[in-house]
Amino acid sequence: MAKILSIEVEASQVRVAEVEVRGKKGRIYNCFCIPAPQGAVEDGQIRDTKTLGENLKAELSQRKIKTKKVYFVTGSTRIASREVRIPFVKANRIQSIVEANATDYFPIDVSKYVLSYSVIDVESQRLEDGKEETKQYHLMVYAAPKAISAAYSEFAENAGLTMTGITYTGDSIYHSVKDEYAKGTHILVKVEYTGTSITVIRDGELTLQRNINYGVDSA
Structure with missing residues (x-):
């Protein structure tokens, strides 16, 4: 994989990392913040x-x-999340299933939102006869206002960059620590200038994520 910029935008600063991922290993070439x-x-x-x-x-x-491709991370409280389970299907069908059932997941006008998902786990269940086993996906589904995605696209264009994607801060936190927290219950609190994100992981699985509109500025 070629180098890519990973950028997190907060109220007080913009955090930038130039990274390259090969397999399960990654390398950071540059890392800095600007106000x-x-x-x-x-x-x-x-x-x-x-x-x-x-x-x-x-x-x-x-x-x-000189790296031009960028992947953004945002922690907006306007991004809704929901844990769901769907049948075990081919990976290229997951997004269509999520979109087809979006109105069951969120009480919103989904036409104004961008839907995405993250695979938490693939669960297996053995039937009563003990002979057959069924699988299902355990997902965290996100609904982000299209206005947020559009603004990040404009930001990238003004910076001379090409946006390849945008993800939720809480999802990034979970995937970076889930292997370290494979046993026990852990709570991660990320305090920013105007908000705080809370992530609870139990035995390696995401059990709760919340954003609160209070941060360092409120304190």
Whole structure:
């Protein structure tokens, strides 16, 4: 896999990492933060894509970073999440099943949201006769307002980058620590300037994720 930029945008700063992943191993080539202008980001929504994009472009140029593909991470409280289970199907069918059942997962107008998912686990169940085994996917499904995705796309364009995807901060946290927390119950609290995210992992499985609109600024 070629190098890619992983960028997390918060109300107080933009965190950038230039990484390369080969198999299960990854390498970080550059890692830095730049301050976010006051009011440029609000609850994960980029309000000033032009200024923020130009600032990032200048910083990348100064550091002589030429990588153009970017994957964004956001922790907006406007992103809804729901644990679901679906039949074990081919991987390329998961997204269509999620979209077909979206109205059962979220009490919202799904036409205004971008739906995505993360595989938590593949569960196996043995039938009563003990001879057959069925599998199902255990998923965390996310619904993000299209306005957030559009703003990140504009931000990338203003920074001279190409957006390849966007994910939820809580999902990134879970996948980075699930192997370390394979036993016992653990709670991770990520305190930001205007918000706090809480992740609970039990025996390696995600059991709860919540975002709270209180952070360092409130304290």
